[in-house]
Amino acid sequence: xxxxxxxxxxxxxxxxxxxxxxxxxxxxxxxxxxxxxxxxxxxxxxxxxxxxxxxxxxxxxxxxxxxxxxxxxxxxxxxxxxxxxxxxxxxxxxxxxxxxxxxxxxxxxxxxxxxxxxxxxxxxxxxxxxxxxxxxxxxxxxxxxxxxxxxxxxxxxxxxxxxxxxxxxxxxxxxxxxxxxxxxxxxxxxxxxxxxxxxxxxxxxxxxxxxxxxxxxxxxxxxxxxxxxxxxxxxxxxxxxxxxxxxxxxxxxxxxxxxxxxxxxxxxxxxxxxxxxxxxxxxxxxxxxxxxxxxxxxxxxxxxxxxxxxxxxxxxxxxxxxxxxxxxxxxxxxxxxxxxxxxxxx
Amino acid sequence: xxxxxxxxxxxxxxxxxxxxxxxxxxxxxxxxxxxxxxxxxxxxxxxxxxxxxxxxxxxxxxxxxxxxxxxxxxxxxxxxxxxxxxxxxxxxxxxxxxxxxxxxxxxxxxxxxxxxxxxxxxxxxxxxxxxxxxxxxxxxxxxxxxxxxxxxxxxxxxxxxxxxxxxxxxxxxxxxxxxxxxxxxxxxxxxxxxxxxxxxxxxxxxxxxxxxxxxxxxxxxxxxxxxxxxxxxxxxxxxxxxxxxxxxxxxxxxxxxxxxxxxxxxxxxxxxxxxxxxxxxxxxxxxxxxxxxxxxxxxxxxxxxxxxxxxxxxxxxxxxxxxxxxxxxxxxxxxxxxxxxxxxxx
Numbered sequence: 001x002x003x004x005x006x007x008x009x010x011x012x013x014x015x016x017x018x019x020x021x022x023x024x025x026x027x028x029x030x031x032x033x034x035x036x037x038x039x040x041x042x043x044x045x046x047x048x049x050x051x052x053x054x055x056x057x058x059x060x061x062x063x064x065x066x067x068x069x070x071x072x073x074x075x076x077x078x079x080x081x082x083x084x085x086x087x088x089x090x091x092x093x094x095x096x097x098x099x100x101x102x103x104x105x106x107x108x109x110x111x112x113x114x115x116x117x118x119x120x121x122x123x124x125x126x127x128x129x130x131x132x133x134x135x136x137x138x139x140x141x142x143x144x145x146x147x148x149x150x151x152x153x154x155x156x157x158x159x160x161x162x163x164x165x166x167x168x169x170x171x172x173x174x175x176x177x178x179x180x181x182x183x184x185x186x187x188x189x190x191x192x193x194x195x196x197x198x199x200x201x202x203x204x205x206x207x208x209x210x211x212x213x214x215x216x217x218x219x220x221x222x223x224x225x226x227x228x229x230x231x232x233x234x235x236x237x238x239x240x241x242x243x244x245x246x247x248x249x250x251x252x253x254x255x256x257x258x259x260x261x262x263x264x265x266x267x268x269x270x271x272x273x274x275x276x277x278x279x280x281x282x283x284x285x286x287x288x289x290x291x292x293x294x295x296x297x298x299x300x301x302x303x304x305x306x307x308x309x310x311x312x313x314x315x316x317x318x319x320x321x322x323x324x325x326x327x328x329x330x331x332x333x334x335x336x337x338x339x340x341x342x343x344x345x346x
Numbered sequence: 347x348x349x350x351x352x353x354x355x356x357x358x359x360x361x362x363x364x365x366x367x368x369x370x371x372x373x374x375x376x377x378x379x380x381x382x383x384x385x386x387x388x389x390x391x392x393x394x395x396x397x398x399x400x401x402x403x404x405x406x407x408x409x410x411x412x413x414x415x416x417x418x419x420x421x422x423x424x425x426x427x428x429x430x431x432x433x434x435x436x437x438x439x440x441x442x443x444x445x446x447x448x449x450x451x452x453x454x455x456x457x458x459x460x461x462x463x464x465x466x467x468x469x470x471x472x473x474x475x476x477x478x479x480x481x482x483x484x485x486x487x488x489x490x491x492x493x494x495x496x497x498x499x500x501x502x503x504x505x506x507x508x509x510x511x512x513x514x515x516x517x518x519x520x521x522x523x524x525x526x527x528x529x530x531x532x533x534x535x536x537x538x539x540x541x542x543x544x545x546x547x548x549x550x551x552x553x554x555x556x557x558x559x560x561x562x563x564x565x566x567x568x569x570x571x572x573x574x575x576x577x578x579x580x581x582x583x584x585x586x587x588x589x590x591x592x593x594x595x596x597x598x599x600x601x602x603x604x605x606x607x608x609x610x611x612x613x614x615x616x617x618x619x620x621x622x623x624x625x626x627x628x629x630x631x632x633x634x635x636x637x638x639x640x641x642x643x644x645x646x647x648x649x650x651x652x653x654x655x656x657x658x659x660x661x662x663x664x665x666x667x668x669x670x671x672x673x674x675x676x677x678x679x680x681x682x683x684x685x686x687x688x689x690x691x692x
Binding site: 029030032033095098099100117118119121122123125126128129130132133136139144145146148149152153155156157159160162163164166167168170171182185 | 469478499
């Protein structure tokens with residue numbers, strides 16, 4: 001068990017149990033629909049038999065519960081929101097896999113690869129609706145209806161942000177005029193908005209003041225941005241031993257990630273080298289190595305690292321603000337989570 | 347303007363205005379996303395310029411408002427629920443068109459045919475979320491939060507019913523052992539659940555008693571079933587002048603609609619003829635005519651008509667119950683809508 005898993009473990013069980021409350025069993029006339037949903041969640045194999053497949057780490061729901069604890073709330077009340085955030089995340093993965101044409105996730109075939117596009121799109125929609133239903137479970141836990149309604153409003157708004165981000169991401173694939181600012185707008189929607197929501201709802205449901213809820217949202221957003229930008233760096237210069245992928249993997253996949261967009265802007269020479277690489281098919285290993293070196297030489301790596309650091313600091317600063325109002329030991333789990341997700345080098 | 351359109355006209359404007367409140371303009375970085383949504387809703391052309399394309403009739407939202415009026419509620423409060431129901435219906439059409447491979451709707455290319463699967467799936471998701479956001483607008487109109495939350499719960503539950511129905515519909519395409527009962531279960535989810543929701547939410551939001559809300563839901567469900575079964579009959583024996591489609595159109599499309607399933611069950615001879623027809627490619631006109639006659643002779647048409655009549659009467663009986671508790675003139679629009687949708691022959 002990694003350090004991160006150890007940190008998440010106390011939260012995962014409550015969230016999994018709550019998620020299971022809302023997903024009907026894979027039996028009766030709708031066996032296939034809920035079997036597919038259960039397969040995607042890592043609860044069932046492709047014959048819909050219970051199994052222990054690799055699941056998501058449930059980082060977002062743990063973050064939601066940690067935020068609720070941080071503001072001194074009753075965590076039992078926050079659990080439905082945490083489960084809803086996780087179900088929403090899982091829904092978005094089903095549709096992302098279709099939209100990106102990915103045939104594998106967590107070491108298994110994706111839903112659409114096994115059951116075809118129409119059923120997979122529909123299973124995603126069902127999981128989307130289950131997330132809203134799970135959120136409605138807040139009322140059973142005694143959360144005041146007005147607060148539950150505000151939670152639902154922010155939840156729906158965030159789904160719209162996710163769709164906006166995904167729309168940009170899909171559009172970027174066919175464009176070659178993307179500025180680093182466009183890219184950050186995409187990441188804010190596609191990645192940061194949901195992490196911000198997780199932190200924000202934890203505080204909101206637990207009854208925190210508007211200032212604290214806002215600081216939690218700011219923390220989540222900065223963490224989400226930092227995490228995605230770091231992921232982009234690892235996709236190019238990550239240690240293959242640790243990432244499990246060859247160096248320069250994202251270049252081979254022609255991914256227009258942040259360092260690529262920065263290199264293009266900084267240097268015409270780098271822009272030309274990247275154009276040539278994106279056009280080459282296949283892309284020679286030597287070309288990947290040479291382009292990576294050039295990107296590093298023109299300062300694209302350094303610039304991307306500076307931006308990660310900036311977002312990381314913004315996240316930590318938001319935690320400092322929370323700590324000024326709340327006991328330090330209640331903020332500690334959020335700090336540890338941030339350190340584990342980002343490494344300790346920042 | 348048809349009689350039906352005249353009946354709906356007083357409701358359409360308020361619903362359209364409310365729907366427009368929630369869909370962002372097609373400009374800025376998300377121009378394409380909201381342009382696609384606006385195109386689908388019939389508000390924009392394929393270049394995202396405002397236009398007056400053929401729109402949905404907005405039957406479901408009108409039904410919702412009529413139900414709110416019937417129980418004596420303030421219709422202004424019901425408008426967000428009506429708009430949400432209509433947005434939800436429109437979302438489901440975007441994904442249905444993808445799942446069924448339909449390239450045309452309301453005389454125009456479908457979203458996926460113009461912008462590809464990935465963007466179309468994502469635009470559908472955005473519209474889904476906008477429906478939930480529109481529903482949250484109930485709070486602005488002074489609907490008590492507990493009631494708004496119950497509305498949201500029923501809304502989410504209904505989306506799940508829709509997905510269950512769509513899952514069966516997709517599954518039936520590859521199966522040849524479908525009983526009429528399976529088919530009705532599918533229609534209850536795919537068609538009747540949303541019409542029931544429209545009627546039910548109108549009453550619920552307007553503050554009706556549980557009995558009246560239940561009668562409205564029962565009315566909507568029966569109307570939805572009757573309407574779909576009648577649509578199946580029209581798809582086989584409808585007057586080509588009125589349906590705009592050749593006689594036996596659903597047989598040509600190999601649709602396993604209710605009369606087909608009934609014919610199969612009633613008569614081995616009809617089952618064999620239908621098997622042969624579904625296997626033929628192309629299907630000769632003469633074969634369509636002969637099979638239609640056989641289906642009629644073995645009593646499949648009569649049986650399907652009896653079922654339509656039964657559901658129609660159940661719908662009218664639910665209206666009678668409402669009329670026992672409420673002034674007849676407030677129930678009249680629901681009666682007229684039912685008659686216009688179903689024709690007056692029942």
